Amino acid sequence: DLPDEWHVDSATHSAGGTSFGGDFLVASRAPDGSTIELIVVDVSGKGIEAGTRSLLLSGAFGGLASAVSPERFLVDANEYLLRQEWEEGFATAIHLHLDLVTGDFELRKAGHPPAIWLHAGSGRWSILDSDGPVLGLIEKATFEVVRGRLLPDDALLMYTDGVVETVSRDIGSGIDKLAGRGQLLFRTGYDRAAQKLIADLATSNDDAALLMVHRRTTLHRR
Numbered sequence: 001d002l003p004d005e006w007h008v009d010s011a012t013h014s015a016g017g018t019s020f021g022g023d024f025l026v027a028s029r030a031p032d033g034s035t036i037e038l039i040v041v042d043v044s045g046k047g048i049e050a051g052t053r054s055l056l057l058s059g060a061f062g063g064l065a066s067a068v069s070p071e072r073f074l075v076d077a078n079e080y081l082l083r084q085e086w087e088e089g090f091a092t093a094i095h096l097h098l099d100l101v102t103g104d105f106e107l108r109k110a111g112h113p114p115a116i117w118l119h120a121g122s123g124r125w126s127i128l129d130s131d132g133p134v135l136g137l138i139e140k141a142t143f144e145v146v147r148g149r150l151l152p153d154d155a156l157l158m159y160t161d162g163v164v165e166t167v168s169r170d171i172g173s174g175i176d177k178l179a180g181r182g183q184l185l186f187r188t189g190y191d192r193a194a195q196k197l198i199a200d201l202a203t204s205n206d207d208a209a210l211l212m213v214h215r216r217t218t219l220h221r222r
Contacts, residue, residue, distance in 0.1 A: 002029075003100055005216050008038065011194040013162070013208040014051070021207035022050025023160045024058045028065035037065040037073070038096040040211050042112065042160040044088050050207065057081075057091065070097035074110050074132065074143045081136030090136040094158050096213070103150040103215055108143045110135045113161055113171065116179045120153030120217075123186060125179040128156075152217040155190065157182055162208030163201050177201065190214045 002008060014021030022043035029036045039061060043050045064076050073095050081089055092112040098105045107115055111134030114127045132143035150156060157178065164174025178201060185193055194210045202208035 002036070003033075006100055007190060007214040007216055008211065009190065009192065009194040009214070010211040011198040011209070013198055013202045015162075015205055015207050020051040020054070022054045023162060023207040023209035024054045025209055025211055026058060026061045026065055028062060034099065034101055036098050036100060037070065038098065038158070038211060038213065039065060039073070039093055040112070040158045040160060040209055041091055041093045042162075042207070042209070043091045053086070053089070053091075061093075070095070070106055070108075071145070074108050074135070075141065078110065078133075078135045078138070078141050082139060084136070086136070090134045092134050092160075096156065096158060098150075098213065103154075105148055105150060105156075107146045107148075108132060110141070110143060113159060113164060113175065116157040116175065116182060117148065117150075118155040118157070118179075118182050118185070119151075120155075120186065121151065123183065125183060127175065127179075150213070150215045152215055153186075155182065155185065155193075155212055155214040157197075157210065157212050159210040160208055162203070162206035163198060163210050165206075166203050174201070 010025050024041050026039040043054045068076050094109040094112040096107050110132045114129040117126045128146050130144040130146045133141050164178050165171040194212045198210045
């Protein structure tokens with residue numbers, strides 16, 4: 001449950017229509033309710049093969065998100081993956097630490113596509129990119145932080161490459177397309193936005209996950 005000012009919507013899609021895959025989402029709210037951790041993860045491989053590893057990692061990452069500070073999450077997640085010594089054990093991730101009182105956020109990513117920030121005031125969007133290696137390959141990895149503040153009616157999109165990259169579309173073009181679709185939400189509203197975006201853009205042969213955070217204006221509050 002979140003304050004009325006905030007709306008979070010998510011959707012996942014598994015390659016080949018399998019019941020689970022390698023892309024998953026983690027959410028953890030602070031005991032005092034003031035902040036929330038939102039994480040999107042893409043495990044190497046696809047479908048059931050990756051899904052087995054994602055089941056293990058989702059539990060481990062959920063525990064980490066509630067136990068460590070935001071600046072430690074990706075560091076500790078990387079160390080956890082290294083300890084597994086899987087032959088194909090890497091993953092990408094993007095981690096949002098959001099203050100539900102002020103709208104201030106910290107964003108870190110590990111070899112993952114960048115977040116998209118939809119700015120209500122200008123009707124435009126920007127890419128929130130930062131440095132950080134994939135999880136499970138490099139010891140003592142560090143992860144750059146990007147900070148900002150979501151204003152009323154702003155939205156943030158986090159997603160896996162299955163949403164933006166296809167055989168006929170490179171990842172850069174896919175990000176532009178997703179951002180363009182996101183801009184339309186200013187006019188049509190954010191109800192079931194994640195499901196609509198992933199249905200429109202994801203392909204059937206790759207896992208995909210998308211998470212949207214929207215800071216409602218007074219008019220949007222219920």
